Amino acid sequence: xxxxxxxxxxxxxxxxxxxxxxxxxxxxxxxxxxxxxxxxxxxxxxxxxxxxxxxxxxxxxxxxxxxxxxxxxxxxxxxxxxx
Numbered sequence: 001x002x003x004x005x006x007x008x009x010x011x012x013x014x015x016x017x018x019x020x021x022x023x024x025x026x027x028x029x030x031x032x033x034x035x036x037x038x039x040x041x042x043x044x045x046x047x048x049x050x051x052x053x054x055x056x057x058x059x060x061x062x063x064x065x066x067x068x069x070x071x072x073x074x075x076x077x078x079x080x081x082x083x
Contacts, residue, residue, distance in 0.1 A: 002022050004019055004022075005019050006020055006059045007059070011066055011068065015038065016036065016037070016038040016067075016068060017038070018059050020033075020035075020052070021033040021035050030050055031048075032051070034048055034055060034059055036067060041070065045076050061079070
């Protein structure tokens with residue numbers, strides 16, 4: 001898996017990092033996933049899109065909304081349902 005840091009945000013006393021990932025075990029080549037990390041918590045959403053642009057769009061939305069690892073799946077599911 002390759003991880004590319006997209007952005008980070010300060011939330012309380014901690015930091016949340018938002019990364020674009022490729023080559024996840026559950027993804028075929030050319031699919032993009034999202035990794036949201038904060039301290040010891042992390043959520044990996046593999047193969048969210050085959051479009052790099054769309055995955056980055058979701059990452060930007062998550063960062064602006066200060067999405068945490070706990071709520072990342074819910075946000076991703078809502079995003080997929082709306083598109």
